[in-house]
Amino acid sequence: MITSLTIRPETSADWPAVAEIITSAFTAAFGESAEAELVQRIRKAGLIEIALVAEQDGAIGGHIVFSRLDVTGDGRTLNALALAPVSVTPALQRSGIGGRLIEAGHAVARERGFDAVFLLGHPTYYPRFGYSAAGAAPFRAPFGGDHFMALALKPGTLDVASGTVAYPPPWGL
Numbered sequence: 001m002i003t004s005l006t007i008r009p010e011t012s013a014d015w016p017a018v019a020e021i022i023t024s025a026f027t028a029a030f031g032e033s034a035e036a037e038l039v040q041r042i043r044k045a046g047l048i049e050i051a052l053v054a055e056q057d058g059a060i061g062g063h064i065v066f067s068r069l070d071v072t073g074d075g076r077t078l079n080a081l082a083l084a085p086v087s088v089t090p091a092l093q094r095s096g097i098g099g100r101l102i103e104a105g106h107a108v109a110r111e112r113g114f115d116a117v118f119l120l121g122h123p124t125y126y127p128r129f130g131y132s133a134a135g136a137a138p139f140r141a142p143f144g145g146d147h148f149m150a151l152a153l154k155p156g157t158l159d160v161a162s163g164t165v166a167y168p169p170p171w172g173l
Ligand SMILES: CC(C)(COP(=O)(O)OP(=O)(O)OC[C@H]1O[C@@H](n2cnc3c(N)ncnc32)[C@H](O)[C@@H]1OP(=O)(O)O)[C@@H](O)C(=O)NCCC(=O)NCCS
Pocket: 025, 026, 029, 085, 086, 087, 088, 089, 092, 093, 094, 095, 096, 097, 098, 099, 100, 120, 121, 122, 124, 125
């Protein structure tokens, strides 16, 4: 049970610890990890809008990034973000840290007026935060299927006949 967790914005001093957490979380889950390098590329390109860390007793146990995406819906530009990656140190998983980071990120994104968030992720995890594959389905994107999901931060944002989602070059898609 996590009792004294602080969610705060990432600083450059956190970058080495953050890279370790991303690598350990993804390696434990998938056997390999290129996500820390992806974060470095999108950071360097200035695309990161929100980066938060979860800190407990002075140690970072989790991290989340929201970065800018190029999205249109029915010909109009949407102010949209990609959520990727979210990582929790393996020993601290399943204690609510991932959920706290996601909800905190959404709160900041709403405050800053973003319209929507897109992600590629587990179809059994993200719907509890409001994401759905149906929300992402009208958008032509490099991904599809039940892992590609979207969340409207403003009601109605995803109610479009058609749209496009383009990931900026650092994503290498
Ligand atoms: C996914 C991740 C960020 C979740 O963080 P967390 O702090 O463990 O999650 P929470 O404690 O908030 O939520 C736990 C719930 O998430 C679910 N969950 C965790 N990882 C999951 C996964 N890979 N697939 C499906 N569900 C998952 C658990 O089953 C648990 O569900 P329950 O509450 O019904 O038991 C974390 O497990 C992690 O870092 N995984 C490795 C990296 C990764 O896969 N990132 C996401 C890429 S899509």
